Amino acid sequence: MCDQTFMAATFGPCDSCGKASPLMNIYIKSEAINYCSFCVEMMACQQLQKGETLQSLKKESDSLKKKLEEERGKLNDVELHQVAEKVEVLSSLSIKTRRVLKGHGNKVLCVDWCKDKRRLVSSSQDGKAIVWDAFTLNKEHGVTLPCTWVMACAYAPSGCAVACGGLDNKCSVVPLSLDKNENLAAKKKSVAMHTNYVSGCTFTNSDMQLLTSSGDGTCALWDVESGQLLQSFHGHTADVLSLDLAPSETGNTFVSGGCDMKANVWDMRSGQNIQSFESHESDINCVRYYPSGDAFASASDDATCRFYDLRADREVAVYQKDSVIFGASSVDFSLSGRLLFAGYNDYTINVWDVLKGTRVSILFGHENRVSRVRVSPDGTALCSASWDNTLRIWA
């Protein structure tokens, strides 16, 4: 049939820019498009497909979102705790505080274990990072950084360096020296440069690359030696508060969570956002992979921790209780993945049964918010860092 385009002059708000102006009423594929002449030109320049308007794009985006929900919903044939009904209920755990590490002058914000299973690095609001021997309570190294609020610290896989960053918008790598007289701060090298605070950092499988997350809404991969930015990851629409590297040897994915309530899984090589999960109702403070690498957990200000399976592409469990009303700041799994340790702003650590979704135990002891919980590499102990200026080792 004929597909003529008709032009008729009317006046009103433009479908595209919303400004009231003389409109060119065009019909493309029998859909009425009322654009002002400027927008018609813009449409031509941007090579929009025929019939694409802001509304049609919005409609397509909404229908894609619905389709995604449907696809995910189709596979939700059973709940995790239903599958786990036949599993034995856990007997009570005998986990107690075994060590208290005192020495920081202000809130302890972050802690990371060394691969040797006994050393830890912790960073604090007082601007210092301390390396401890957890067996003997010895402070092995202390580094003073020029800014307060060192929110992120990480131990290098080799055990020879630590990385720390925070309000200075940078993440610096400090090589650890056995020479007591050496001034460690002098050898500090700035590796990552962000445009807002650094919230999390981790070395990748070697000492050579550092992955950081920042309040500027991005994550970035850096070469430690040259300080060069290797890859940046854009997609979050607010501050990124946490990241975790996938545990596999060949793995090159990581998960990040932030103030936009989303947890995103990224491919490190391409910078592509592979999967995205949006079910929390407030900021996600921490994300942590399950030991097998097929799932991850998140802790949020909405007082819940959630468990997401990557292969099913959906949330499979929510760890919450009516009596738990304070935000969760940090999570970590035990070695087998059966227990989820979560630190909360009500000064406690709740231990959840990952499979059944029930709370197994509560660990009391800290006198202020728990900012970070970390299980040691061999799973023998849990270290918690708190705003009460101390760290506790539980076993």
Add this chain to the structure above:
Amino acid sequence: MAANIVTMKKIIQQLRLEASINRVKVSQAATDLQQFCLQNAQHDPLLTGMSSSNNPFRPQKVCSFL
């Protein structure tokens, strides 16, 4: 606005990508998670509770001089 169109196109591209990935049924994924937990349960010190002699953090038995 022009900027909105570009943003919308990016969002749509991302959604198309996410919609196209292969997914597994929750029953299958849950079974695998459970299997991993059970397989590794005995090696999990915090779960099983290591004895004092093995766990360096637990208080040792008092040692006496011979």
